[in-house]
Amino acid sequence: MGRPLEGKRILVTRAAGQAETFSREIKERGGEPIEVPVIAFRPPEDYTEIKKVLGRLGEYRWVIFTSANGVRFFFEALGKAGLKFPEGSRVAAVGKKTWRILREFDVKVDVIPNEFIAEDLLKQLAAEVQHGDMILMPRGNLARSKLPDGLVELGAVVEDLTIYRTVMNWTYREKLLALLVSGQVDIVTFTSSSTVDNFFKLLEGANEKEFLHHVKFACIGPVTAKTARKYSIKPDIMPGEYSISGLLDAMERYYSKNV
Numbered sequence: 183m184g185r186p187l188e189g190k191r192i193l194v195t196r197a198a199g200q201a202e203t204f205s206r207e208i209k210e211r212g213g214e215p216i217e218v219p220v221i222a223f224r225p226p227e228d229y230t231e232i233k234k235v236l237g238r239l240g241e242y243r244w245v246i247f248t249s250a251n252g253v254r255f256f257f258e259a260l261g262k263a264g265l266k267f268p269e270g271s272r273v274a275a276v277g278k279k280t281w282r283i284l285r286e287f288d289v290k291v292d293v294i295p296n297e298f299i300a301e302d303l304l305k306q307l308a309a310e311v312q313h314g315d316m317i318l319m320p321r322g323n324l325a326r327s328k329l330p331d332g333l334v335e336l337g338a339v340v341e342d343l344t345i346y347r348t349v350m351n352w353t354y355r356e357k358l359l360a361l362l363v364s365g366q367v368d369i370v371t372f373t374s375s376s377t378v379d380n381f382f383k384l385l386e387g388a389n390e391k392e393f394l395h396h397v398k399f400a401c402i403g404p405v406t407a408k409t410a411r412k413y414s415i416k417p418d419i420m421p422g423e424y425s426i427s428g429l430l431d432a433m434e435r436y437y438s439k440n441v
Contacts, residue, residue, distance in 0.1 A: 186437035187213035187430075193361070193370045195220045195377040197351075200250075204373075204426050211430060216367065218358050220380040222351045223251055223322075225258070226344060232259050235318065235343050240268040242318040242341070244311065248276045248300060248325060253283040255346040256320040271318075272310075276303050278425055299403060299424060300329040313337035320345040324376055326405070348376045355384045362393045369419075369433065373402045373426070375409040382413045398436070402429050 190213045194201045198219045205215035226232060236259060239245075245267075247253050253275075260267065267289055274293040275281045281291050293310060295302035311317070315338045319330055323344045330340045358381075361367050372378045378401075382390070394415075401407040401417040403424035410417050419436045421428030 185212035186434040187211045190214065190433075190437065191216055191366055191368045192433075193218055193367045195371060195381055196373050197221050197223055199223070200373075204371075207426065207430055211434065213433075216361060218354045218361065219351050220354065220358070220384055221374075221376050222349050223255075224347045224349055225255060226347065229259065229262070232343065232345065233263055235341060236260060236263045236265055239265065239318070240270065241316055242268075242271055243315045244272050244274060244307075244317040244338075246274045246303075246307075246317060246319045246329070247280050247284065248303075248319070248321055248329065250277075250279045250283045251322060251346055252320050253280060253287070257287050259345060274303060274307060276300060299405060300326060304329055304332040307333065308336060311336050311338050314339065317341065318343060323347045326375075350380050350383060352384070358384055359388055362390070362397070365393070365396065367397055369398045369400055371400045371402075371429065372406050372410060373429070375406055378406060378409040378413070378415075400429055400433055400436075402426070 187208070192208050192213045192215055194204050194215050194217045196204060196219060201217045201219060205217055208215040267287070272292045273284065273289055275284055275291045276295060276299065281294050284291055293303070293306055295306055311333060317333055317338045318341045320343045330342045333340050370381070372381070398418040399410060399415055400419035401410055403420065407417045407420055419432050421432035
């Protein structure tokens with residue numbers, strides 16, 4: 183009996199620098215990855231505010247990272263400033279990948295949620311954060327306000343620092359249209375709300391409903407799935423564990439049942 187993803191053409195919408203591992207795992211499971219990065223990540227246009235914040239880094243009791251990108255861009259900025267991460271700060275992280283990247287920088291993570299979403303991290307921090315705690319959150323420009331807003335309600339003083347920018351990747355618009363119109367995609371994967379938004383922005387004016395009806399949509403978690411529903415897309419596949427491996431497992435289960 184063949185593997186569930188055997189021959190399935192799976193669209194990877196992640197940014198170019200993040201797609202490699204996902205594509206490799208798809209191949210290992212018998213699928214055919216098609217990389218069309220609909221988003222790209224860029225450093226801040228101005229480092230003035232970032233330098234000010236990093237200069238008083240030791241004042242923050244907590245530093246919270248919500249993505250691997252946030253970690254990478256933060257430590258890049260830290261290196262440019264000639265600074266080291268303060269030993270006294272406590273660290274929280276959303277997701278295994280974020281946790282692994284922090285380990286590469288020899289940073290100990292004190293809190294990681296059971297579910298890899300901001301809402302679950304907020305629940306766990308409610309028992310940890312004290313009134314008046316200063317918290318630094320190095321994040322992207324499109325990050326949700328749920329977590330910082332919740333921390334402020336707990337009495338914390340939050341510095342929501344934009345450490346990188348998520349931008350539209352227009353380079354791949356023609357390739358994306360050609361693949362979809364010719365029916366060369368079986369599954370579209372979304373690993374963030376940004377990938378959903380940019381995917382549909384790239385298809386604006388193309389009457390996409392005509393060539394998406396046969397495509398299955400796989401969303402990494404409930405937040406991403408909610409964004410997909412804004413575009414009248416009902417996600418076919420969503421994992422119990424909100425990670426790349428969990429998403430691949432969910433796709434295999436789906437095709438095991440729907441053959």
